[in-house]
Amino acid sequence: MSERxxxxxxxxxxxxxxxRGLASGxxxxxxxxxxxxxxxxxxxxxxxxxxxxxxxxxxxxxxxVATYASPSKLPIRLQRMIAETRSMEFVTTHTxxxxxxxxxxxxxxxxxxxxxxxxxxxxxxxxxxxxxxxxAQLMKHRGARKREGRYFGPFASAGxxxxxxxxxxxxxxxxxxxxxxxxxxxxxCLQFHIKRCSAPCVGRISQEDYAALxxxxxxxxxxxxxxxxxxLAQRMEEASDALEFEVxxxxxxxxxxxxxxxxxxxxxxxxxxxxxxxxxxxxxxQSCVQVxxxxxxxxxxxxxxxxxxxxxxxxxxxxxxxxxxxxxxKPPPRIVLLSHxxxxxxxxxxxxxxxxxxxxxxxxxxxxxxxxxxxxxxANAREALGRRLAESTTHRRAxxxxxxxLDLDNAPARIEVYDNSHIxxxxxxxxxxxxxxxxxxxxxxxxxxxxxxGAGGDAEAGDDYxxxxxxxxxxxxxxxxxxPDRSEGNWPDLVVVDGGRGQLGIAEEVFxxxxxxxxxxxxxxxxxxxxxxxxxxxxPDGGGFTLPPRDPLLYFIxxxxxxxxxxxxxxxxxxxxxxxxxxxxxxxxGVGAKRKKALLLHFGSARNVARAGLADLEAVGGISKxxxxxxxxxxxxxx
Numbered sequence: 296m297s298e299r300x301x302x303x304x305x306x307x308x309x310x311x312x313x314x315r316g317l318a319s320g321x322x323x324x325x326x327x328x329x330x331x332x333x334x335x336x337x338x339x340x341x342x343x344x345x346x347x348x349x350x351x352x353x354x355x356x357x358x359x360v361a362t363y364a365s366p367s368k369l370p371i372r373l374q375r376m377i378a379e380t381r382s383m384e385f386v387t388t389h390t391x392x393x394x395x396x397x398x399x400x401x402x403x404x405x406x407x408x409x410x411x412x413x414x415x416x417x418x419x420x421x422x423x424x425x426x427x428x429x430x431a432q433l434m435k436h437r438g439a440r441k442r443e444g445r446y447f448g449p450f451a452s453a454g455x456x457x458x459x460x461x462x463x464x465x466x467x468x469x470x471x472x473x474x475x476x477x478x479x480x481x482x483x484c485l486q487f488h489i490k491r492c493s494a495p496c497v498g499r500i501s502q503e504d505y506a507a508l509x510x511x512x513x514x515x516x517x518x519x520x521x522x523x524x525x526x527l528a529q530r531m532e533e534a535s536d537a538l539e540f541e542v543x544x545x546x547x548x549x550x551x552x553x554x555x556x557x558x559x560x561x562x563x564x565x566x567x568x569x570x571x572x573x574x575x576x577x578x579x580x581q582s583c584v585q586v587x588x589x590x591x592x593x594x595x596x597x598x599x600x601x602x603x604x605x606x607x608x609x610x611x612x613x614x615x616x617x618x619x620x621x622x623x624x625k626p627p628p629r630i631v632l633l634s635h636x637x638x639x640x641x642x643x644x645x646x647x648x649x650x651x652x653x654x655x656x657x658x659x660x661x662x663x664x665x666x667x668x669x670x671x672x673x674a675n676a677r678e679a680l681g682r683r684l685a686e687s688t689t690h691r692r693a694x695x696x697x698x699x700x701l702d703l704d705n706a707p708a709r710i711e712v713y714d715n716s717h718i719x720x721x722x723x724x725x726x727x728x729x730x731x732x733x734x735x736x737x738x739x740x741x742x743x744x745x746x747x748x749g750a751g752g753d754a755e756a757g758d759d760y761x762x763x764x765x766x767x768x769x770x771x772x773x774x775x776x777x778x779p780d781r782s783e784g785n786w787p788d789l790v791v792v793d794g795g796r797g798q799l800g801i802a803e804e805v806f807x808x809x810x811x812x813x814x815x816x817x818x819x820x821x822x823x824x825x826x827x828x829x830x831x832x833x834x835p836d837g838g839g840f841t842l843p844p845r846d847p848l849l850y851f852i853x854x855x856x857x858x859x860x861x862x863x864x865x866x867x868x869x870x871x872x873x874x875x876x877x878x879x880x881x882x883x884x885g886v887g888a889k890r891k892k893a894l895l896l897h898f899g900s901a902r903n904v905a906r907a908g909l910a911d912l913e914a915v916g917g918i919s920k921x922x923x924x925x926x927x928x929x930x931x932x933x934x
């Protein structure tokens with residue numbers, strides 16, 4: 296793979312809009328054609344600042360890029376993209392499959408505005424039964440598979456994993472404690488007493504018998520639950536016939552736990568062990584993609600996605616882009632059932648097979664048993680998109696009403712709401728939440744650790760005005776530095792501060808100092824006795840006003856204010872919890888997590904570490920003489 300880049304076209308004359316902008320963009324693209332190879336590769340279109348507008352792949356780079364040099368026959372969306380293009384970058388690859396894999400990776404990394412974008416692509420949780428210990432641990436896992444063991448999943452949510460692990464503990468009595476806790480136990484823990492663990496840590500079960508439980512858990516999770524339950528039922532009968540009723544009762548509880556796991560699998564996939572079902576529904580220029588996970592023939596849950604794309608894009612193109620990005624950071628199963636045939640079906644199948652290092656089939660069933668789960672997923676996509684469109688319509692009405700009430704030219708595309716949280720000035724946090732045309736934009740939320748208030752700061756503890764001044768100053772000083780021409784879409788149209796006339800005055804002062812005069816302000820003061828529904832609203836150069844108790848606009852502003860308050864409180868509590876649980880060892884330079892753990896396991900507490908002699912510290916594994924002297928000196932600075 297090789298990369299070539301040319302970025303010398305920033306000075307191309309012409310406006311970024313209209314005919315001149317389109318002509319100049321086409322000229323930029325045309326200038327590359329003579330030197331482009333006819334090999335596979337990936338191309339990137341860049342704007343004036345060098346940001347990626349679009350990432351595409353091609354079987355023949357020159358031929359594909361040439362289509363953009365004559366933009367008159369292209370859709371309006373692509374014409375806008377070409378008008379903004381000021382340079383291009385290229386990566387040549389050996390095969391088109393390699394180009395497709397690179398394209399998906401770059402789209403997720405660069406998030407170009409003219410590509411179909413998968414907005415939420417977090418890794419999914421798995422269940423891990425470790426294989427690097429004589430007594431395997433049952434645990435939830437997310438991320439890279441670095442630890443030895445068997446991984447089962449993916450599950451659609453952490454809640455689904457937690458419920459399954461709890462049931463598996465009752466069914467197979469496997470430990471979920473860490474290896475360090477396992478080594479330090481001298482008597483059974485609570486998990487043993489509530490019949491969720493067989494207590495291998497204190498020898499209540501032999502290694503051989505525990506390995507048999509691990510084997511049964513593997514068997515159950517790989518789709519052979521019937522065999523496991525049949526054996527347990529037989530053993531329960533044998534125990535009952537032998538009048539060992541307590542043993543029979545324990546086996547009965549295990550069978551019930553297995554039944555509970557299966558009860559959550561509301562739809563099963565007959566004839567297929569491992570498969571993903573991906574279905575798309577389009578309406579109103581938007582798309583919803585539902586993904587169902589089936590492993591071992593059982594449903595491990597589903598998740599809805601709402602990819603961002605041009606409203607005129609065909610379902611096949613949207614689903615093709617979705618599949619490529621979705622499996623960029625996770626292994627695909629052997630079979631993927633789809634509601635629509637992909638635009639480049641065979642190429643994507645080959646790319647997924649290359650990534651998985653085994654054959655992956657992409658099927659679009661039209662009838663039979665395989666069609667039923669696709670129809671079920673499609674129905675879920677239709678319902679989820681319907682709910683989203685209804686919520687979006689209500690949200691947009693509220694934005695229009697807000698614009699009308701505040702006499703704005705247009706409905707605000709971005710609203711930022713600010714709040715503070717602290718306890719008498721300690722652990723002070725500033726919070727910013729963001730709302731856009733489609734609702735809350737949680738990936739844009741920001742928290743601010745207050746620096747100028749309380750100990751070490753210029754302002755007194757509990758000074759809410761100083762906190763708000765610091766937060767707004769930091770936020771908009773950075774915005775002026777990083778995006779002075781307001782072209783990135785990260786500038787708000789409206790800023791809402793939680794507070795009355797005083798907090799609004801602080802916001803006005805900050806904006807005046809920074810020379811910002813194109814952002815609207817709104818202050819929200821709590822009603823008498825802090826009653827919800829009696830809030831008073833303030834705007835610059837105007838008096839306060841109230842809204843009728845049942846006004847939808849009032850509810851809308853309340854929801855924004857309450858979300859900012861929730862985010863501030865949650866962030867403050869997390870900071871306070873970290874401070875409470877902080878250890879004196881955290882302050883010692885050179886003592887990281889591993890050394891801290893070794894010291895605590897050896898001495899039992901940070902207090903005992905502080906009391907330890909130099910020779911005692913040197914005796915701890917992983918603590919060198921130099922580090923021991925540093926630790927000893929930290930706690931005996933006056934000696």
